[in-house]
Amino acid sequence: MSYEECIKACLECMKECNKCYHECLEEDDVKMLAECIRTLRECADICAFSAKSMQSGSPFVKQICQLCAEICQACGDVCKKHEHHKHCQECAETCYRCAEVCKKMAV
Amino acid sequence: MSYEECIKACLECMKECNKCYHECLEEDDVKMLAECIRTLRECADICAFSAKSMQSGSPFVKQICQLCAEICQACGDVCKKHEHHKHCQECAETCYRCAEVCKKMAV
Amino acid sequence: MSYEECIKACLECMKECNKCYHECLEEDDVKMLAECIRTLRECADICAFSAKSMQSGSPFVKQICQLCAEICQACGDVCKKHEHHKHCQECAETCYRCAEVCKKMAV
């Protein structure tokens, strides 16, 4: 697992989460999506944090990627539940991929 | 206007916005609060950014506080509209106070 | 351990780290302080992240505080080494205190 690849996965996940966050807030059933919105913000933010840590040569990359993997996994699970929202389904896939990549980085 | 005072206002506003964000997401009328939720996140984040810039001796403090003032003002306006939510009303006051302090710092 | 107390410790640590970062960059022996500067930035940033997570009711508070405790501990250790810089010594104390508080939150 290269830093390059993990940074890419984190920035992709940050993008999808911010986009899905935006789209959730435009939906009619925002109430149903409250937990999703909350998790998406947090996932986008930890992904940005992870990318920064790898780009700037942090000595805490493993620990940060471990946390990022957990939040991405949880975010994927929350998004997955909203079957009728295509953006949530797509975001879930990106979150799961990022979780896997970060888990490998954390070893 | 001292840095000390402006940092305090920004951290106070960050706290109120994050708290109000959390409480908005628990309300029944989340749909009505979508714009509010979005603005609260952004306001909390720019307040954290401003505080950091002052604490770390940034040469861009004026410009950052100018932006922070604009977002706080807008966030106060959005929160103010939700008359039936006490947390929004309280948050609006904190946002307006922070906007004023940041405006003075930006001069 | 209340959220209130932990948020306070994190924001105090964020402030000291950003201040110490600024002061390290003004010193004559910056070369000696390179590792310190790098760790201070990261510690300030994770403290801001932790405070935000508690303020906004994140479900990941324990995990985030666990990471925050590790980074604060390491930052305290790095700062402690610079015996001739009063700001580093003071920052070390604040980092250790925050590490302890976050460790309790993480349990």
Next chain:
Amino acid sequence: MSYEECIKACLECMKECNKCYHECLEEDDVKMLAECIRTLRECADICAFSAKSMQSGSPFVKQICQLCAEICQACGDVCKKHEHHKHCQECAETCYRCAEVCKKMAV
């Protein structure tokens, strides 16, 4: 100017600034690079902030990109001065490009 293009420029600039920050801290003449290090951190952080604002449909994109353009321009100028460091020269180019793109977005 599309959001897509501007987000790409901001994330590219964030990457280069974090990388250059890391490399500056490894150099022997860190003392000479102190201003550069400080500006690189700030530039990386505002670029991340700008990208997030566009990705999440912020109503403040213009103002944020305006600030981002100013900081990128200043960061490019600071990096440009360090002629003997290839990473600073490369980073300067990326900063200038991002400044230009953000300036167009801010209109």
